[in-house]
Amino acid sequence: MNGILLYCRPGYEKECAAEIQARATAMEAYGFAKVTLNSGYVVFECHSAADVDSIAKKLPLSSLIFARQMIALHARVDDMPLYDRVNPVVAACEGIEAMGELRVEMPDTNEGKELSKFCRKYTVPLRQSLRKGNHLLPKENKNRPVLHVFFITNTSVYIGYSYSFNNSPLPMGIMRLKFPSKAPSRSTLKLEEAFHTFIPADQWDRRIGGAMRAVDLGACPGGWTYQLVQRNMFVVAIDNGAMADSLMETGQVKHYEEDGFKYEPAKTTIAWTNRKLHGNKVKVPENPPVDMLVCDMLEKPERVTRLMCKWLLNAWCKEAIFNLKLPLKRRYHTLEDCLAILDKQLDDRFVIQAKHLYHDRDEVTVHVAWSNFIPEDK
Numbered sequence: 601m602n603g604i605l606l607y608c609r610p611g612y613e614k615e616c617a618a619e620i621q622a623r624a625t626a627m628e629a630y631g632f633a634k635v636t637l638n639s640g641y642v643v644f645e646c647h648s649a650a651d652v653d654s655i656a657k658k659l660p661l662s663s664l665i666f667a668r669q670m671i672a673l674h675a676r677v678d679d680m681p682l683y684d685r686v687n688p689v690v691a692a693c694e695g696i697e698a699m700g701e702l703r704v705e706m707p708d709t710n711e712g713k714e715l716s717k718f719c720r721k722y723t724v725p726l727r728q729s730l731r732k733g734n735h736l737l738p739k740e741n742k743n744r745p746v747l748h749v750f751f752i753t754n755t756s757v758y759i760g761y762s763y764s765f766n767n768s769p770l771p772m773g774i775m776r777l778k779f780p781s782k783a784p785s786r787s788t789l790k791l792e793e794a795f796h797t798f799i800p801a802d803q804w805d806r807r808i809g810g811a812m813r814a815v816d817l818g819a820c821p822g823g824w825t826y827q828l829v830q831r832n833m834f835v836v837a838i839d840n841g842a843m844a845d846s847l848m849e850t851g852q853v854k855h856y857e858e859d860g861f862k863y864e865p866a867k868t869t870i871a872w873t874n875r876k877l878h879g880n881k882v883k884v885p886e887n888p889p890v891d892m893l894v895c896d897m898l899e900k901p902e903r904v905t906r907l908m909c910k911w912l913l914n915a916w917c918k919e920a921i922f923n924l925k926l927p928l929k930r931r932y933h934t935l936e937d938c939l940a941i942l943d944k945q946l947d948d949r950f951v952i953q954a955k956h957l958y959h960d961r962d963e964v965t966v967h968v969a970w971s972n973f974i975p976e977d978k
């Protein structure tokens with residue numbers, strides 16, 4: 601079967617489909633996306649078998665906004681008898697060899713949740729049988745492709761693989777985080793997930809570390825500020841609402857009841873320096889007054905996007921993490937318009953990433969940084 605399976609948030613299948621259609625076409629891999637509303641997944645059927653592997657290898661999952669995981673499909677099995685769902689899957693794995701790991705998964709829907717207990721139990725006998733058939737290596741190997749068995753009903757599965765260098769290492773592509781009981785709102789998990797998604801763990805101390813300065817626009821009651829305070833940062837929180845007392849008592853937070861579109865950081869002289877980028881000399885700032893700008897204001901996404909561009913281009917901050925609240929209609933197009941504004945206003949001195957995070961609802965989280973503040977990979 602010639603297809604790519606993408607997992608997404610239920611309700612976001614159309615956006616996920618529009619995105620894979622556009623991105624695959626851009627790499628000259630043609631096909632069409634099949635959508636079942638509220639299913640939590642999309643299948644992109646490719647016209648050519650070679651394109652399936654090429655997409656799985658070359659289209660970076662990290663560059664897809666709506667897909668949590670991306671699988672090259674090998675087979676689909678339907679109507680399995682309830683008393684034996686191991687042998688039909690093993691038989692359908694013919695041609696698959698030496699996978700490094702098995703993941704039995706299901707969509708992130710209520711129906712999917714009902715299958716999770718069965719999937720956990722089923723994994724052990726399936727793994728044993730797959731090893732006997734040499735489809736799976738005798739020991740887990742994180743450098744080899746991952747075999748995915750994705751239950752869409754209790755008798756139907758998609759079987760496919762993902763490359764370990766281009767997949768989510770997380771089951772179902774979902775980052776599960778524990779809600780910190782002292783945080784003033786559940787929103788806190790959105791920023792924590794954004795940190796994990798956009799900033800490599802070994803760079804946290806340099807980019808979101810002790811005594812660094814942050815601004816939080818639309819901060820109340822303080823879930824995002826809580827994350828920054830936990831990282832020992834000093835935070836200016838802007839919002840007309842009330843901040844949680846527990847945060848104000850830390851002495852790390854200054855709260856101003858102001859409009860986030862009008863607030864500006866205290867004037868400082870920005871020093872600019874020349875840097876070589878792709879063979880060209882470009883100017884980059886040395887000392888933006890704010891290390892991390894975060895923004896979760898409930899405002900029009902285009903307006904927030906332009907505000908973020910203003911902060912970054914004025915070098916008021918080194919990097920920014922912000923949420924774009926999506927409207928009920930034309931969600932994909934609205935997001936495309938915002939990303940086009942970022943692309944137009946911010947040149948290649950900036951790194952731009954966007955993701956529909958697991959803890960996001962009708963919003964997408966964007967990260968933009970001046971590239972000179974991102975340490976180079978060793």
Ligand SMILES: C[S@@+](CC[C@H](N)C(=O)[O-])C[C@H]1O[C@@H](n2cnc3c(N)ncnc32)[C@H](O)[C@@H]1O
Binds near residue numbers: 820
């Ligand atoms: C989703 S809540 C923020 C939640 C917060 N990130 C947290 O984790 O607790 C949105 C906030 O944006 C604020 N807001 C909306 N428009 C604003 C503006 N123009 N200036 C400042 N704050 C604004 C609202 O008052 C509201 O508190």
